[in-house]
Amino acid sequence: MAFNSLQFLLFLACLYAVLLVTKPQSRWLGLLAASLLFYGALRAPHLLLVLALVTAATYGIGIRMGRAGAAGTRSRLLWSGIAINLVILALMKYLPVLLANRGFPAALFGMADGARPLGMLLAIGVSYFVFQAISYLVDIYLELAEPEEHFGHFALYLAFFPKLLQGPIERAGDLLPQLKGRLELDFFSGLPLFLWGLFKKVVIADRVAIYVNAVYNNAEHHSGLSLLLATYVYAVQIYCDFSGYTDMALGAARMLGINLTQNFNRPYFATSIADFWRRWHISFSRWILDYIFKPLQMQWRELRNWGTAAALLVTFLVSGIWHGASWGFVVWGLLHGLYLASSVFCRPLQKRLHKALGIEKTGLLKLWQVFVTFNLVSFAWIFFRADSLGAAWMILGRILKPTGPLYIDDSLQILQSIFPVVFLALFELKQERFTPWRWPQPGEFAARELLACGALAIVIILLGVFDGSQFIYFQF
């Protein structure tokens, strides 16, 4: 049940109606039942079992950790909890892919077809709730959060459907208190964000995907120029696809009285790769920063900059592997690790150079930095999008010689993509540089917002692609 499907809209409407006639204190129960129904609708019963297992194990260990006094016991409980979750993740996400490809190297190289789909079907959402479970245990260990005594509330914390399949990865301290409190429904505080996410997904991401797929799926037949354009277009597609999903998740959750963590903050306006990761998939980058990078950096602090660089490389290598068992993801993660590791050494030099040139705070420098960052990120997307590492190298080779005819199958299709993309870019530019447009808060929804939402709904109906396509990050 994808967020951009009619079934989901119907599901959300029915749930909303049921919750309307339920007492605010008891609404968590309706949400839990709906979340399990939502997950069950994937028609993969084993996923419900895995969710139940992770929930029960993490809940039990959390309670015991909270009651244990000795540091050694707490540490043992923490590591056993992490191990259980990681084993489940590995079994669900990587083992089937490796088995399907009859061997680790072939799977990693992405040489065998169908590696991703098989893994994808088996492990939808597992990466997200497993990471959330681990963060819960670590936060209890570090005494940043209290263990949740109420099993139902805890189960809902892991299973809450808007963030179950693609995040955001919520911290216990942010989400649990909301689930335990009175859930005040407010349809209109979530509607604009939900529609905006739907706009990004069906009007932009799915429209530009037609071009990206046409080029990338037959990369060997396309010129360097077409591949270069498709790579930039893919950068737009993946942003609108993933941030569109997140906006819809946040919007749906707000309708149900819950605020989820913001996951994107105009990432393509980032002035450096570090800045990019503060704006892209924020809940995930915070997770790997807090639970992988910081402990490693602490461990290797005596190596100073080299230790930090090594911690960054390892962290982003894990980030790549988290996306799936494919060399493409590994290289993508390593590239980001390399960007960040090199910046550890280059940043001071850059600053000195900018100061010497007197361009420290100029708009031109910022523009240049945004341009460079966007290109570095887009370059890495090649490895993320290509079907295999071999295909990525081939595409890269062609892009380095951007000549040949530019593939344009349908100029009207291109035009249909350009207008919404330009609109989005201008909107984000306004948010970034000028007075940001604030999403209406509960009770603020007036005639202007009503009209804007109505108009946006019509634009979605007229320009959207409704072919039931899935979200890209669904597979992770």
Next chain:
Amino acid sequence: MRRFLLFVLLVVGLDQAAGFLLNRLYLRTRSGESGGLINLALDQQPDVLVLGSSRAKHHVSPDVLQARLSASVFNAGINGQDFLYAVMLLDLWTRTHTPPKAILLHVDPGFLSRSELELQTASVFSAYYHQSERVRTIFGLRSRYEWVKYGSSAYRFNGKVFPLIKNLVTTPDPRFNGYIGLHGALARAPRPIPASDYQPPAPWDIKLHYLQELSDYCRQHGVRLILFHSPRFDENVTGLDAWSKDLKTLLAAHGGAEFLDLAEQSHAVFAGHPELFRDGSHLNARGAELFSALLAEEVATRLRPSSGPEASAAPTP
């Protein structure tokens, strides 16, 4: 609750207004494959109506047929479409027009098989969703929830706003008869047509039903329904022959339609002549002229006064 109702009313109002406005504009278009060509076809009253895919559109020149048959001809073929398109267009066409003397339906192996792509491309008829039960039925085959989507008036023009604007500002040639000749010639031989292409999946019940309905309509109104196949480059003669035989058997069982088997004549003219093809599946303008002459000759023999619809039940030469 009041605000919610207000919002629903606003969306419904905007949707109806957008749908109404776009429909008015759409009905004025007479070009473009997002629907304008359907309007153009519905304006015509030819004696002979040609239907089919891009291979009909680019292979059958009405001028050549017109000269040989001494009858008006319009080519309503359209890129990316197939049998279901013909079924929907005829459903709309027959409501407001007197029956033509003949319908020439271009077919390829697989035209009676189920095709998801064909169901998707059927959306060129979305503007006529509320006017035709046939269109609604065919759209309903795409998914169970299609009717929900078309509850929106504006949705009929989903993905068509930009083409609509383009078509509105494009002035079609008043002499346009539906045919577009292709330029260029094959630079190198394309991949051979696989043998499996001549053994399509079993016919789809619903398409067989529509074929029967179409045949019945033609029989009742004295219309000659002639199916034909145009050449592709390096056609597999054995495969084509086997498919043609199967099709004739099937049509004999349905009655009212005949298959004009041009394989032999086509092979003699087109085999080994890449200069007559634009690509593996399409003739260029020169090839189309030759094929149209060949088709005209055969159709002319069938449209002679002596050969009525009953005589046509007997299969082709």
